[in-house]
Amino acid sequence: MIQDPYSLPAEEFYERGHTYFLPHISIDCVIFGFHDNQLKVLLLEWKDSLRWSLPGGFILKDEDIDQAATTILLKRTGLEKIHLQQFHTFGDPNRDRKKHGINPPKGSNSKGWLMDRFVTIGYWALVEHSKVTPTPDAFSRSCSWCEVSEVPELILDHNLIIEKALESLRQQLNDYPIGFNLLPAKFTMPELQSLYETILGEKLDRRNFQKKILSLGILTRLNERKQGGAHKAPYLYKFDRKKYQMALKRGLSFGI
Amino acid sequence: MIQDPYSLPAEEFYERGHTYFLPHISIDCVIFGFHDNQLKVLLLEWKDSLRWSLPGGFILKDEDIDQAATTILLKRTGLEKIHLQQFHTFGDPNRDRKKHGINPPKGSNSKGWLMDRFVTIGYWALVEHSKVTPTPDAFSRSCSWCEVSEVPELILDHNLIIEKALESLRQQLNDYPIGFNLLPAKFTMPELQSLYETILGEKLDRRNFQKKILSLGILTRLNERKQGGAHKAPYLYKFDRKKYQMALKRGLSFGI
């Protein structure tokens, strides 16, 4: 028994995965990034080049499910500390590759464990786009960012999973200041506003937005401005974890 | 193969359950009721009389997980149409009866499927207390209501599951008008307010509460008053599903 079954070649993973993992249970991750004023998700392109799917994985027989999700995130992005959120478990009995006409790799047993019905636990994650190294898994030829509104048809119910993840993300963005996880350490107010507008899908008033965000008292304005863009250079801000902790104690009222 | 494995005697269920259900996956239900101005949950007392647990069950190999939860609800309450909400999946590897010193029934195989590690999908449900017929399962001697703040120590992480369910319920109660599911068809404003106060754990102003609730435009005041109590008889109201649908379309702003 080796330590990391994900390092196995695809054929062996397919034939022997069931000795490592809980059967019938998987994890799927909707990994959000923000780039060029667009909200993107990380997708895998299969080696047969005809199918796309969400990054996913399985749960070791003695592994915590959050830990399993963290491992998947690390493998696909190279990042360790990631804002991670379980949001829904999908249990339609048609979540079954056989029923969707997905065949096992050539030469493999067509009754392999991967061809069973799976209940999948959905997680979404927020990552800083520029820090991610998209890395395909053993079954994929590529791993790449895709704008949320341009996601192609994915296997099984993965399109539905993205929809539900977005819904949950919008909800959370309204209740907690989690948007910073999608931006670099230093960012401008217009960048933050654009992020909110993109995710929530509505235009916001520039002045009221700034007032609201600053009133939370969790940002520090730096003595730097973002140079390079055309027009007036905006200030840079950073998210202040200490201020955030203090604000939490006295009760943080959010809602954009 | 019979149709309903839950009808099996406990011993047979224990020995042969794995032929019907997905392994390593369970469902646990936090069933909320409101009575005597108290929020209650339905608990099972085991036949050995020393342990308590949440009502739960398993997923048939070709069954939808929401359907599986609905079946559990029906078995324990006798009710069919129930407001049901999946809220979290619990996947600590220590969710394992062996690790918690829980023994299988006497004479049974100590390596039975029920002794494995389980990932459990948590649902909460809102029911009308007076309509429920609490019904124990094959492993339990009783099924009864327990005030939320007086829940005894339960098996595994079931106390944690209740905590998380409550958290999710409070959140939802703030976002959607779901409280009516806990009351009879006809109810008074003081009853509804008491329900909100109990779940949210705070006193509310009587007049502002009424204003807010009525402004939603989803209640109909009946030409009846609730007789019998001491003091002035309050009006009866009913939740109006049609008005609710219309309100949803024009955007329902909630938040108590």
Next chain:
DNA sequence: GTTTTATTGTGTTAATCGTACACAATGATA
């Protein structure tokens, strides 16, 4: 270099919403 342009930084006003609060009406009880 000067002008133009799009964008940033900031503050004021009006409208809305939430909170605090008072008094008359009612039904049972004393």
Next chain:
DNA sequence: TATCATTGTGTACGATTAACACAATAAAAC
């Protein structure tokens, strides 16, 4: 018949949100 606890209703104030205007600035155009 008087008392009491509770219900039904309305108003005033403060806080929050939404709408809106103008000066400052950095790059680009001329």
